[in-house]
Amino acid sequence: MQRYRVEDSAPGSVLLRMADVAARSVGAPMAVVAIVDHDQVRLIATHGLGEAARAVSRDDPVLASVAVGGVEVLTEAEIAGSAVLAEHAVRFYAAAPIVTFDGHRLGSLAVMDTEPRQVVGEHLLILEDLAAVLMEQLELRLSSLDAVSLERRLRGDAETARDVARRDRASAETERGEAERDRDEARRERDQAQVDRGVAERDRDSIEEYAAALQRTLLPPSLPRIDGLEVAAYFRPISSHQIGGDFYDVFSLGGRRWAFFIGDVLGHGVDAAVVTSLIRYTLRSAALHYSDPTNGLAELNSVLLREVAPRRFCTVLFGTVEPAEAGDGFVVTMATGGHPPALLIHGTGRVEAVRPRDGMLVGALPTAVFDQCTVTLAPGQTLLFYTDGLIEARLGGVAFDESALSDFVAERAGGGFDALMHEITTLAPKLDQRDDIAVLAVHVS
Numbered sequence: 332m333q334r335y336r337v338e339d340s341a342p343g344s345v346l347l348r349m350a351d352v353a354a355r356s357v358g359a360p361m362a363v364v365a366i367v368d369h370d371q372v373r374l375i376a377t378h379g380l381g382e383a384a385r386a387v388s389r390d391d392p393v394l395a396s397v398a399v400g401g402v403e404v405l406t407e408a409e410i411a412g413s414a415v416l417a418e419h420a421v422r423f424y425a426a427a428p429i430v431t432f433d434g435h436r437l438g439s440l441a442v443m444d445t446e447p448r449q450v451v452g453e454h455l456l457i458l459e460d461l462a463a464v465l466m467e468q469l470e471l472r473l474s475s476l477d478a479v480s481l482e483r484r485l486r487g488d489a490e491t492a493r494d495v496a497r498r499d500r501a502s503a504e505t506e507r508g509e510a511e512r513d514r515d516e517a518r519r520e521r522d523q524a525q526v527d528r529g530v531a532e533r534d535r536d537s538i539e540e541y542a543a544a545l546q547r548t549l550l551p552p553s554l555p556r557i558d559g560l561e562v563a564a565y566f567r568p569i570s571s572h573q574i575g576g577d578f579y580d581v582f583s584l585g586g587r588r589w590a591f592f593i594g595d596v597l598g599h600g601v602d603a604a605v606v607t608s609l610i611r612y613t614l615r616s617a618a619l620h621y622s623d624p625t626n627g628l629a630e631l632n633s634v635l636l637r638e639v640a641p642r643r644f645c646t647v648l649f650g651t652v653e654p655a656e657a658g659d660g661f662v663v664t665m666a667t668g669g670h671p672p673a674l675l676i677h678g679t680g681r682v683e684a685v686r687p688r689d690g691m692l693v694g695a696l697p698t699a700v701f702d703q704c705t706v707t708l709a710p711g712q713t714l715l716f717y718t719d720g721l722i723e724a725r726l727g728g729v730a731f732d733e734s735a736l737s738d739f740v741a742e743r744a745g746g747g748f749d750a751l752m753h754e755i756t757t758l759a760p761k762l763d764q765r766d767d768i769a770v771l772a773v774h775v776s
Contacts, residue, residue: 335437335469336476336511345472345612345638346376349440349465352616354378356461357454359442361419364465365394366429366438373438380419387415397436398428402455407447420445427462432470440465454587457619464615472606478574478601492527499523506706549607551580557589560652560661561774563752567759568767569599569720575601575719576645577769578611582618587654590618593691593771594647595668595718606643608635614649624649624666628693628701632668635694637725644694646670648716650703652773658776659710667704668693671719674737676751678711679742682737685714713748713774715740721759731762748774 346364354362361379365372371386372394389395393405393413405424410416416424426441440462499520506512537577554562576596584590592614596603613634617627627649635644650665665673665687672686687702708714717736724731743754752772757766 334371335473341594341643350376350378353440353442353461357442357619359444363441367395394480402427402458404450424447427458429462429466430522455714462764468612471548475605482601516524549578553594559776561748563772566771569764573599574604575767577767578607579769579771591654592649593716594645596645597643608638625701628666628668632693636697644692647693655707661708668700674715676713676744679771680741683739685726708775716771718769720768723764723765
């Protein structure tokens, strides 16, 4: 409770949405996110419980329980011991533990029904995935709070340094009337300049460290291993002093289905990082709930319009990957929200742009329209996704646009997938960047 600062905050809309998504995903009328403290259980988000209490006694045998191995499904007899659940006539209860990355169990994400029901295996997997996404959201929220606190402290230190410098300049003007004092003041100013430079260098180091730490929380630490498919990514921010607005991710949907997205949030800094965190959580939840990627983009559009002020839009390419039903290869379904097209790279080196016909910016208009298309990747083929920072740069004073990128990829495709990604990472530092650069690529072995 203290580490994630849950006790100091009112129930947030994002956590409420987690409870809503959990209930809708398994078709249950009630859901709750419960965190266990040393003497009580905090209900930080509820769905379908009306004006339920926000805290109950830790003596509650159901809500205070944290499952040790996966999802916990209780019998009616076990449920009867909870006064809170009895008040709502609960006869079905299933909960997935909320587990930190270092193994601590904070509480549970639970769904409930007033009627007995059979447990569906797919629903248990969804409940476990949602509990994991909820844990990631708590970690990202904690990182954002730490980043904002650090930024405010650094700003205060900078203002203090500027005030000291102004006072020193005023003192120098007063003492310039006498030559002897001028010499003393010159020595003092040289000494102060050295101190100021040291402070400035420490501030720059702190800002770079803070930006790099927060940036790492917005990108996956590693990409998953997929049989028959190679996945690679590259990211280069426009500045080490700023938090970039580009993002990407690849994650499992269960079975042999995978989801991916890549996008670019308008702007940079802490505000853009908070929006990026909301986008990643929303798209991960949407991938579990919707089979059609355009519905996932529509959900993200509604969330950004409702929860982000002032308005901040983004471009997104969002899709799924699964093995082809007949023969080798993979089927890639992608929906776009104002994002640059993907490049389909054939084994012969031929390159073609792939994009749905429609796809408006996400978070700009409530009436935004999104479209999708499907590509079957054969062995030896590669699908390359990128953000607009790559095609808005300049190389040797000449614009490096979509045509230049296609020519660059076509000339180097014959060397293999690893060599191609190495060429891209070698190219990026040579570009005159105008924005962050992110690249995500999949290749059929």
